[in-house]
Amino acid sequence: MRTYKLFGLLTACLIIFSCSKSDEEGGEGVPNPGADADYTLLLNSGGSLSGQLLNANADLITLNPAEAGFETMGRPDLSYRDGNAISFYDKKGDCSGMFSKYNFETDSQKEQLLFEDLGDCGLTAYAIAHSENKIYVAYGVAVNATNTDYFIRIVDLGSDALSFEDISIDKKPQELVFTNNRLFILTLDEAVSNENFLSVMDSVANALIIEMKLGFDAKRLIKKDDGNLIIAFDELHGLMDSQTLSVTYVSYQEDLQTRFRDSEFHSFDLTGKMYYIMDPEDRADYPLLPAIYDFTDNLIVLYDYEQFLTEQERNFEYEIETTTMVDFDDKNGYLLIGYKKIGVEKGGLLRVRTGAKPAVIDNLDLEGVPYAIVVQ
Numbered sequence: 001m002r003t004y005k006l007f008g009l010l011t012a013c014l015i016i017f018s019c020s021k022s023d024e025e026g027g028e029g030v031p032n033p034g035a036d037a038d039y040t041l042l043l044n045s046g047g048s049l050s051g052q053l054l055n056a057n058a059d060l061i062t063l064n065p066a067e068a069g070f071e072t073m074g075r076p077d078l079s080y081r082d083g084n085a086i087s088f089y090d091k092k093g094d095c096s097g098m099f100s101k102y103n104f105e106t107d108s109q110k111e112q113l114l115f116e117d118l119g120d121c122g123l124t125a126y127a128i129a130h131s132e133n134k135i136y137v138a139y140g141v142a143v144n145a146t147n148t149d150y151f152i153r154i155v156d157l158g159s160d161a162l163s164f165e166d167i168s169i170d171k172k173p174q175e176l177v178f179t180n181n182r183l184f185i186l187t188l189d190e191a192v193s194n195e196n197f198l199s200v201m202d203s204v205a206n207a208l209i210i211e212m213k214l215g216f217d218a219k220r221l222i223k224k225d226d227g228n229l230i231i232a233f234d235e236l237h238g239l240m241d242s243q244t245l246s247v248t249y250v251s252y253q254e255d256l257q258t259r260f261r262d263s264e265f266h267s268f269d270l271t272g273k274m275y276y277i278m279d280p281e282d283r284a285d286y287p288l289l290p291a292i293y294d295f296t297d298n299l300i301v302l303y304d305y306e307q308f309l310t311e312q313e314r315n316f317e318y319e320i321e322t323t324t325m326v327d328f329d330d331k332n333g334y335l336l337i338g339y340k341k342i343g344v345e346k347g348g349l350l351r352v353r354t355g356a357k358p359a360v361i362d363n364l365d366l367e368g369v370p371y372a373i374v375v376q
Helices: 311-317
Strands: 002-009 016-021 037-045 048-056 061-063 078-082 085-093 096-103 108-114 123-130 134-142 148-156 164-169 172-179 182-188 196-202 207-215 218-223 229-233 236-240 247-251 274-278 289-294 299-302 320-329 334-341 347-353 359-366 369-375
Touching (some): 061 359, 096 134, 108 148, 148 172, 172 218, 289 320, 347 369
Antiparallel strands (some): 002 299, 037 048, 037 369, 048 061, 148 164, 172 182, 182 196, 218 229, 229 236, 289 299, 320 334
16 A cells, blocks of 8 residues: 655645655545445456346455346446446447446346437547436537537436437537536537636536636546536646536646546545546556545555565465456445456456555455446
């Protein structure tokens, strides 16, 4: 485990700080309540995703022989997670795609074929999001070799028949997040300035209500569990209040970046700490490692396998090639690490006690590579 402390001064618009390694130990864990938990794990094998149910408590994790409600599907082109639901978009042709939404809590899945109304077209989907009853797809349709029209398609899942509305936008969409009855759209002005903008759509009226200039190199929008937003840039991130739209920024020193902009999924524990996959660059031998970011203390904790596993465990017992999934079990206070095994399309799930002395609780070998997990 490696800990990096980020010191800074909070202001209304910018946090400027210096970054350095710290000898301070983690402390990011929570007391272990020792409760029973149900895990639903999505596994990637041979380019397809399938579901696996797991049972766990403080001492042991086991396979649940019951069949998961998740229907096996190909590895999607786009994904979006919000709480206990994950949605996917899979391109099916030049002008069609399948949107599916899986609810882990109810173990149910909905699918909707999209864009058949457009006929023959050159369509590209850029981002997806969902609310309880609607799905959102940001897409573009090529007009000619140099021009593309951009839209947000809003589909009502509460209707038996396909019911949708297209909202035209004037910049290339990159990311979508739904929160606080609003759809937040990260866009790129390719035609003029190459700057990023954030547009906000009212989900009741399906109307754009404001557009904000963000500057350059905005990469991701991430929804926190409190409903507010993280805007991830290359060298900083912004914390946005989704109601007032006020933003506080944290900038990074050149030699240390959080890099949570690159992780496909992010999860949060009850204290608001974020769990994600991080590229350690030259700080470790593994290409991707588990990381925790504490927004209160501006603290990054990077879990380098070499710091808490022996060479025998890393290379022969667990055969860890890289990290593929990171989450947290609030019921038992354990870091959940999904990994790919060396040289094969198989993986494993490590449960690790966090804090001053991280330690492996147990490991489960799997017939696929962990993609995502939800704890219930």
